[in-house]
Amino acid sequence: MTLSLAPHVARVGLPGQGILIDGRWRTTESAWTHIHPATGEAIGEFPVASESDVDSAVRAARTAFDEGTWPRARATTRIKTLHRYAALLREHADELRALQALDNSVPLSFGGIYATSVEAAADVFEHHAGWIDKAGGETLPPYQGGDHLALTFREPLGVVAAILPWNAPFLLYAQKVAPALAAGCTVVVKPSEYATFTVLRMVELLHEAGLPDGVLNVVTGPGDPTGEALVTHPMVDKVSFTGSRAVGRRIVEASAGTLKRVSLELGGKSPTLVFPDAPDIGLAAMTTMGTVTMGLSGQACVAHTRALVHRDCYDEFLAAAAMLAGAITYGDPFDPTVLAAPLINPKQLDRVIGYIDRGKDSARLVIGGSKVDGVGNFVQPTIFADVDNTAELAQDEIFGPVLAVVPFGDEDEAIRLANATEYGLGAGIYTTDNRRAFRVARALRAGTVGINGFQVEPHLPFGGFKQSGLGREGGRSAFEAYTELKTVLMPLTDELM
Structure with a gap:
């Protein structure tokens, strides 16, 4: 092009x-x-x-x-x-x-x-x-x-x-x-x-x-x-x-x-926690993947680049996230059909590709995984499944269109995995159980927690715990x-x- x-x-x-x-x-x-x-x-x-x-x-x-x-x-x-x-x-x-x-x-x-x-x-x-x-x-x-x-x-x-x-x-x-x-x-x-x-x-x-x-x-x-x-x-x-x-x-x-x-x-390395009783698993997946791929291509501090997903809805989440990833378009930012930005410079491009290449050795690549040929500093939206929460894919702020998906089995494990990071900027929770939503929100060490959605508003304090x-x-x-x-x-x- x-x-x-x-x-x-x-x-x-x-x-x-x-x-x-x-x-x-x-x-x-x-x-x-x-x-x-x-x-x-x-x-x-x-x-x-x-x-x-x-x-x-x-x-x-x-x-x-x-x-x-x-x-x-x-x-x-x-x-x-x-x-x-x-x-x-x-x-x-x-x-x-x-x-x-x-x-x-x-x-x-x-x-x-x-x-x-x-x-x-x-x-x-x-x-x-x-x-x-x-x-x-x-x-x-x-x-x-x-x-x-x-x-x-x-x-x-x-x-x-x-x-x-x-x-x-x-x-x-x-x-x-x-x-x-x-x-x-x-x-x-x-x-x-x-x-x-x-x-x-x-x-x-x-x-x-x-x-x-x-x-x-x-x-x-x-x-x-x-x-x-x-x-x-x-x-x-x-x-x-x-x-x-x-x-x-x-x-x-x-x-x-x-x-x-x-x-x-x-x-940050903000987590999305998806429980089986989420109001819409597909919407939770696409919303999460949207923060990682659309617009800034994951180059946002509060992008939810770590998805913690219950095993009972794991495959459904991956399928919906992959569907959105495959629909992302690139190119002229003035073109109304273009949905994603490139990485900001060649140095950041090389850094993100390095994370992706190393990630292929330790996690399952679902979609993406390479630079978009012939178009600026664009990288394909990339999803890794079965990620170990201690791996760099789940711990480092990659600042690119890379989503690390980590399975969990119960609420306590989800909270432990979410908090096991040096960052604490944002988090998302998807559930229809109000008691669980409030309980988990209070347990997460993050500055802003969204329940079945996430946004930043002018009158709300925004910032992070820990090294965020x-x-x-x-x-x-x-x-x-x-x-x-x-x-x-x-x-x-x-x-x-």
């Missing part, structure tokens, strides 16, 4: 800037060329921010926080700005979906799925705008001593470094930037080098909504040097990161010198993570002594 996205680039257009510092766009001598994962062709370029550029961006954010109007603005100012921005996101949704397809090749056919949609990002900004006038503290009676009040206040934390992954730029940008701005922080955003153009356009729209200069700054480029300079900068008060465990550990180490606050979402990360995104807990809690002791006298 011969495929070129050049006509789409010409039609959609790419943001011409790359680095935003104190309201002014800059370029640099060094540039990153974006190679599209579905075609291997160069789509466009953007600047690589140097350590000096990062320093300028952080200093701009620091000045905007220490001296600017945004942290001190009336609640109505921030609320109206974020609502105007949400409206602009919805207005430009088609353009943004097209830019995402040019960035990471997520097909337009998948752009309407809520968790990866522009609509979800707009909802996140509106949700957090709702917290702005509710950031209250408490008034407490004296515990001892003279007549006084103890007052608590929530104040903006400071300068935030928001480091984004490439796989879901709409939602993950919103989950970091929205609560930070709502709380009154200032931000330096570093998009992934594999999904930069989408974020640049979203930032342009934010300034159209009226955000003051310096409140949000952007540095573009790869993790080294750009990301490293950002997470180690002494003027950054908090780092919010979504990505790999290796980088997450590096951020924790880098934060130690200045005790930066840290929020990390570091992936630190902190939560979404809801009140996310907003409060961008604040500091201050106590003030106020004497109740006619004059302050």
